Amino acid sequence: MHVSGIEDKARKARDKKALYGTDVDLESYESEAKPQVIVANAEDLPSVVKKAAMDVGVKLDGESSGSFVQMDQTPVIAKSLYEGVEIMDMASALEKYDFLQDYWWKLVAPDADKYTAEVAAAPPAGYFIRAKKGMKTVFPVKSCLYLGSSNLNQRVHNVIIAEEGSELHVITGCTTPAHVQRGLHVGVSEFFIQKNAKVSFTMVHSWGKEVEVRPRTGITIAEGGSLSNNYILLKPVKTIQTFPTATLAGRGAVASFNTVIYATMGNIDVGSNVNLNAPETSAESISRVVCVGGEVIARGRMTGRVPGARAHLECVGLLLSDKGRIYSIPELDGQSRDLDMSHEAAVGRISEEELEYLMSRGLSSEEATSVIVRGFLDVEIKGLPDDLKQEIKNITQREDLKGAP
Amino acid sequence: MWLLEIEDLSVSIGSKQVLKNFNLRISRGETHVLFGPNGTGKTTLLNVIAGIPRYVIDGGRIVFKGEDITHMSMDERARLGIGMAFQRPPAIRGLRLRDLIKIINPKADAMAILKKMDFEAFADRDVNRGFSGGEVKRSEMVQLLAQQPDFVMLDEPDSGVDLENIKLIGEAINTLTQKDQRPSQRTKSGVIITHFGHILDYMKADRAHVMLGGSIVCSGNPGEILEQIKKSGYEGCVGCTCPV
Structure with a gap:
């Protein structure tokens, strides 16, 4: 899509409410933030950022294949420590690689809702991570999206490409320090998992009580490729709504989603959506929710479109308070013969x-x-x-x- | 000195009375055995001593280490020194046996305990999850060895266990009840429920009781009582001349 085409679409969708989740008043947030200092090494990051990252499982100075950190709207470090992995900030990547136009906004539509439109209208920020053909890493790429200023609307647009036969592990910690009273994080992510590539993507969220979060994720997995997507939220948040969509496009592609939520407050609407579009594909989505307060909506949707596709959904919740709610919505959509799709949902108490x-x-x-x-x-x-x-x-x-x- | 004294205890579940004016005293260093047919209140007695809710105490009291524990919570009783091996314990998802040992007793040498019960292979398994009957028994013994209670209660530690493991469990009971020490030096006590008495070939017991209809009808030497039961059944114990 041509750049002006994206902008056009974004402009038209500026007020388009999302299908799920509470509506966020984008006007009440600022998009300009003070630029942050760019560092050459992860060790040189402000200690408050390193500490915050550590709290969400991202040891920036530990062993890794590379790191990426964005503070507010500034990517402050994008550094690869392993030749098989390329890590850049998105603006530089778009400038360097024309081929990225074939990936940019291909899995998430700029006019999907007002949040994608918001990101499409903003200057590009976020990470570009590419695992090169056949290159396998064991140590994860460590990334941290740090929202450090109050009332800011932090916007990121990430692209991950795992080329044929590569293996890539990414852990991303998204966090706000305690002094941030209020904030919004909107993140668009597009993951391309090519033939026989293997990717694990782990995201740990730790936001504030007045922070709203709207990730928008699209994933495509080619023949023989696999994804293990893990999402962990244990800290208070005002609202989150995310429904990442993975399409198993090639024969034998596999996707597995694991979601772990401990809710004390807020409106948390999370799930996963998998399209099984090719033969011998399989998908699994497991969510475990503990709710002691707030509202958790756990969604899972699997759509089987070819014979032989296998899908399993598991949404299990422990509701430990009268002040909480767990609304579990497992959906199976079979559109072919010879499918094997199942789900298991339960909401209960501690035995x-x-x-x-x-x-x-x-x-x-x-x-x-x-x-x-x-x-x-x-x-x-x-x-x-x-x-x-x-x-x-x-x-x-x-x-x-x-x-x- | 008595470690445990149960005085005129009456207990019911729902509308059914299970224990009637039940009396039992156990000294420090003594291990007692409870015999009796199913449904006679043996398991209820152990559960009530452990403090499991759901039972209604209609009268009487339980005194442990001189303290009235009749209405004490389970965890307080455990911390006071009462330990129980469950007959059918629940599985706990996501809790590794090795971690539970550390939670029960941070100072415990988890691997040494597991080794003693030939159970090292289960260190990283979720507690009781997918365990066979015999494995559950060993898991219970492992936890008790970590807990080191002063008073241990075992509900049919020999049921569903093969001969080799009965020996291991018997040895563990002897350790828990300090049977490796001289009688005068023993301070720990226990009570064991057994149907067929197999476990008694591998552990030392000091005294036995036969329970019928929620009361003790006969008490005496464990070997003699077991012989009496084998010869003439539990009913043969009714009206026996053994001192209660």
Whole structure:
């Protein structure tokens, strides 16, 4: 799409409300932010940013294949530490590579809603990550999107391309420091997983009580490619609405979505949407929600369009308070013969029997609840390097996850 | 000195009375065995001592270490020194056995305990999840060895366990009840429910009781009582001359 075409579409969709989620008043946020200092190495980042990133599982000075950090609207570092992976800020990447026009806004429409329109109208920021053909990495690319100024509308547009036969792991921590009273984060992400490429994408969110978040993600997976997408939200947030859509476009493509949510407040509307468009494709979506307050809408949609496609949805929730709500919406849409699609949804409470069992070992009711909640949120994620797996485990272990407020 | 004293305890579940004016005293260093047919209140007794809710105490009291614990919460009782092996414990998703051992007792040597029960392979498994009957028993013993209670209660530790593992479990019970020490030095006590008495070949018990209809009808030497039951059934214990 030509640049002016994108802008045209964006202009027309400026007031277009999203299908899901509460409506955000974009006018109430500022889009201009003070430019931040660009650094050469992750170690040179402000310590407050490094600390915030660490809290969302992103050890910027630990072993990695590279790093990307955006503070407010400024990409402050985009650095690869491994020749097989290219990491650039989006504006530089668009300038350098004409071929990116074939990927830019191809999986997310600029006029999908007012949020995509907002990003399309903004100067490009965000990351471009490319795993080169056949190159496999074990250490993840570490990225952090840091919203450090109050009332800011942070906008990013990310593109990931995993070329044929490559293996790429990305962990992204999105976070706000405590002093940020109010903010909005709108992120468009487009992931292209090419033939036989393997990608894991792990996103950990830690926002503030007055922060609103609208990620918009489109993913395409070619023949033999695979994606493991993991989303973790354990901290308070005002509103989040996201419904990433993956299309399994080539034979044997695989997608797996794991979602872990511990909600204490806010309106959290998250899910995943998978189109199984090619033979022998399979998809799995597992979500575990613990709600002690606020409203969680857990969506999952699978659409099977070819014979032999396999899909499984699992939405399980623990509702631990009268002040909360879990609304689980698993949807299966079969459009072909010979499909194998299933779902399992449950909303319940902590079993008395499990509580008593742990209490008989000397744990207080609160300790026992916390142990059970942690265990419930400990989703077995396949296809991740051990370090990353451990890091994700650590995030759930160190949080203070109580039964009820 | 008595470690546990149960005085005139009456307990019901719903409208059904399960224990009637039940009395039992266990000294420090003593291990008792409970025999009796199904539905006679043995498991209820253990659950009530452990403090599992759902039971209504109609009368009487439970005194442990001189303290009235009749209405104490489960975790307080556990911290006071009461430990129980469950007959059918729940599985806990996402909680590794190794981690539970550390939670129960941060000072415990988890691997040494697991090794003692030949259970190292289960260190990273979710507690009781997908365990066979015999594995569940060993998982329970592992947890009790970490907890080191002063008073241990075991509900049919030998049911569904093969011979090799019965021996392991018997040894663990001996450890928990300090049977490796001289009688005068033992301070820990226990009570074990067993139907067929297999476990008694591998552990030391000091005294046995037969329960019928929610009360103890006969008490005495474990070997003699078991022989009596084998010979003439539980009914043969009614009106026996054994001191209760």
